[in-house]
Amino acid sequence: MSYKEIYEQWLNADLTPDLHEELLAMDEKTKEDAFYTYLEFGTAGQRGLLGAGTNRMNIYTVRLTTEGLARLMDSKGDAKKRGVAIAYDSRHFSKEFAMETATILADHGIPSYVYDSLRPTPALSFTIRELKTLTGVMITASHNPAPYNGYKVYGEDGGQMPPEDAAALTEYIRQIDDIFSITLGDTDKYIAEGMITIIGEDIDAKYLKNIETVTINHELINEYGRDLNIVYTPLHGTGEMLGRRALATAGFEKIAVVEEQAIPDPDFSTVKSPNPESQAAFAMSEELGRKVGADMLVATDPDADRIGVEVRLPDGSYQPLTGNQIGAVLAKYILEAHKTAGTLPANAAMAKSIVSTELVSHIAESYNVEMFNVLTGFKFIGEKIHAWETTGDHTYMFGFEESFGYLIKPFVRDKDAIQAMLLICEVAAYYRSLGKTLYDGIQDIYAEYGYFVEKTLSVTLEGSTGKEQIAEIMGKFRDNAPEKFDGLEILLTEDFKELTATSHSGKVEKLSTPPSDVLKYHLEDGSWIAVRPSGTEPKIKFYMAAVADTEEQAQSKIEHFEKEIKTFIA
């Protein structure tokens, strides 16, 4: 059916009045964008603008996805009785979508455990493992702006569904002919019957107990962490539920919270975008930081799976750390602390995405720790942890992505900003014990391992036209890539869609990851460039990573890479 026909179908359906109104007000371009496709499972579940349409997040598309999920679970026989854990963030309709999900599952005889109020994504992952449910659902659009929401699906290990399972779920969703044929039972009745169980404080207490295992050196925190001056902002999201308590329990006592941003707010009124990747999200933290003389500022995104950090420089200004820098200081500290304590296992391993800094691979190597590279999406790191746990081949030490996601202890199987917040504060306490700041710590790491400077250029291209433009750019790189970047030879080209690694001499080897639309160019000096469409936002991303002996040289390479990429795609 064409988008126009589907639009007509929605127009004639018995929609909620707000969505019906929205349909009537749509211009042709909006109609096309809202109906040309269905929401797909991308890097981290389904994500889309809230509103009317098949390509939007609304109660009908949530029902559709849940009906597919329920049918998939039906196919698993009695295992479905283990049920589904459900959590949601502070966004518009998050709670409503969570309750719709629970009700449709109950219609299929599938029990669910739904949080009484908003909770972080890592808490959901923990809950699946704790309650031994078969599946989990998190209603969130993570760090996206307020007009978005999303639906993340988890497997029984607490990790986000890998692509094969997402494909199976998509098949079940596609078999549903009529989105409006999905009817709902009585939610209150299901709650009274115990088919839907409301959960809360009990599980929080268990999560917080596990959180105590994240910090490594308690004496150090006692001595240097107690009066470490920290500003924390949950950016109007779920971090507030557990973040403050976790910090206090770990022994960090001097915490000033940005109170205006501790209020859950679906509009994220005090920020343009609740994304700790962007310095703009730190404006109020910086202000409070200057007032209280904070050593560091920490922000968690609305579902508290990502963390951003700023450090005070000697001149009193605040310097944001990149996702890669945070990853590097955390990794270095974990390995050094365990080595010193004699607790670094012989089969220790770490995992990171292929678009994250190689600096951490060098750090791992210097401790004889193996590093595994996976595609973008924390689900792939979750998969590694699961495999290592099953075979016993490796002991998980740390996993991270440049996109500000970190996991220290595997009692959670998705990135966990609460864990990361505790450990980054411990790392700051460690550098404090040496008379240094976190920022000095990063400089020390560069001095030891060489200068690694990374930059991501994201170009937003929206709607169906944007999707075509992104495909065109990917095609251009694939068919006719530049021969050099900043005069540096490309030694190896990896195409994760074709699953080929082609060397300079033309020799082709096979890649073993699942197929994914990513191209990565490895240059002769260890620098690299990667290109991929984002799987969470309407963007194409260019990752540039330069290695050099000095920061200036590395910066200059990045500038050249950026200029050349811009010219190439112009």
Ligand SMILES: O=P(O)(O)OC[C@H]1O[C@H](O)[C@H](O)[C@@H](O)[C@@H]1O
């Ligand atoms: O680059 P994208 O596909 O937009 O993904 C960027 C990030 O988005 C989410 O936070 C995912 O959970 C991460 O695993 C991913 O790295």
